[in-house]
Amino acid sequence: METNLNLKFGKEGMAMQLIRRDDPTLTRFDSWFGDTWNDIHPLTQFLEGLGTRAPAAWRPTVEFYEDEENYHAQFEVPGVKKDEIDIELENAVLTISAKREEQGDEGRQSRFAFTRSVNVPDGIDADKVKAHLEDGILTVTMPKQEGRKPRAIQVN
Amino acid sequence: MTTLSKQQASDPAAQRQSGDGTRLRYLRPYYEVDDRNENFEVRVFMPGVRKSGVDITYENDMLTVSGTRDRDLPEGWRPLHRERRSDSYHLELQLNVDVDGDRISAHVEDGVLTLTLPKAETIKPRRIPVE
Numbered sequence: 001m002e003t004n005l006n007l008k009f010g011k012e013g014m015a016m017q018l019i020r021r022d023d024p025t026l027t028r029f030d031s032w033f034g035d036t037w038n039d040i041h042p043l044t045q046f047l048e049g050l051g052t053r054a055p056a057a058w059r060p061t062v063e064f065y066e067d068e069e070n071y072h073a074q075f076e077v078p079g080v081k082k083d084e085i086d087i088e089l090e091n092a093v094l095t096i097s098a099k100r101e102e103q104g105d106e107g108r109q110s111r112f113a114f115t116r117s118v119n120v121p122d123g124i125d126a127d128k129v130k131a132h133l134e135d136g137i138l139t140v141t142m143p144k145q146e147g148r149k150p151r152a153i154q155v156n
Numbered sequence: 157m158t159t160l161s162k163q164q165a166s167d168p169a170a171q172r173q174s175g176d177g178t179r180l181r182y183l184r185p186y187y188e189v190d191d192r193n194e195n196f197e198v199r200v201f202m203p204g205v206r207k208s209g210v211d212i213t214y215e216n217d218m219l220t221v222s223g224t225r226d227r228d229l230p231e232g233w234r235p236l237h238r239e240r241r242s243d244s245y246h247l248e249l250q251l252n253v254d255v256d257g258d259r260i261s262a263h264v265e266d267g268v269l270t271l272t273l274p275k276a277e278t279i280k281p282r283r284i285p286v287e
Contacts, residue, residue: 018189018196018253018273064237065229072233076203076240078267118237135225136203136267 060096060116068150071142073118078136080112087131087140094120094140123148182244185223193281196255196273202245203267210269214257221247221269253279 065072073094077085080098088095097115124142131140187200202210204225211222223245229235254276261272 018191018198018251061239062237063235063239065233066236067230067232067234071236076267078201078203079199080266133266135206136201 060114062116062118064118064120069143071120071124071144073120073140073142075116075138075140076136077133077138080133080136080138082133085131085133085138087129087138089120089124089126089129089142092120092122092124094118094142096138096140180242182222182246183242185221185245185247187247187249192272194275196253196275198249198271198273200245200247200269200271201267202269204243205245205264205267205269207264210262210264212260212262212269212271214255214260217251219249219251219271219273221245221249221271223269 060075060077062076063074065074075096077096077098080100084100085096085098088097095115095117097113099113100111102111120142123145125145126142128143129140131138133139185200185202187198190197190199198219200221200223202223202225205223206226209224209226213220225243227243251273255273256276259274263270
């Protein structure tokens with residue numbers, strides 16, 4: 001079992017060479033790729049690609065927030081560069097996708113590809129949607145249309 | 157080797173933990189390893205973690221990485237849907253080969269910690285001249 005642990009990360013066996021044991025005390029499989037076991041882990045994908053790093057299906061986690069003026073969707077996309085991300089908002093569905101096709105150079109991970117969609121509430125001012133990428137977190141800020149903002153109602 | 161994640165995924169204890177959306181003390185981050193000739197390069201994926209939130213130790217061939225992200229939400233943000241189960245990451249790797257522990261270097265960028273582990277002289281690739 002312990003020796004097998006090394007293999008799953010092995011790219012041409014290198015991880016196996018470097019790492020003897022991986023989290024000896026932990027058998028839990030924690031992943032930031034999602035909270036259900038049905039999510040496809042990129043690792044599994046790499047391995048199923050017979051050790052090559054074919055573009056992996058990767059499902060970033062998303063968190064959704066609201067404040068008075070906006071909705072905010074936060075996606076975890078570590079290592080992904082700004083110009084690799086596409087964002088689309090259509091019919092109240094927000095979709096982000098990203099792709100890297102070349103092999104990893106020094107300091108970069110290699111190929112990946114993913115898409116994640118979330119439903120967003122109606123009443124978003126689509127022309128004013130903004131996105132910000134920092135520390136591997138993509139934040140998409142979607143302003144509410146004027147009529148949807150909370151309003152103070154005067155009691156007469 | 158393809159079975160490891162699956163085995164774990166079918167572990168009933170793990171499944172329970174995952175299914176009910178409980179917060180966990182920490183997550184075990186995804187990582188990658190590359191052999192770069194003179195170095196090993198380990199990339200640990202910890203979205204949201206900055207330089208100040210990273211702690212790395214190397215002792216007795218054990219490389220330990222911890223990362224914590226800033227858990228404060230911006231003013232006025234209310235969560236409507238959450239998937240992340242912890243703000244902390246923890247990874248322990250027992251190394252199999254000699255690395256030069258004094259010269260391990262690290263940097264964080266875009267939520268990825270990159271560790272460069274120089275190989276010890278004894279394990280560096282060597283060119284053997286034919287005499």
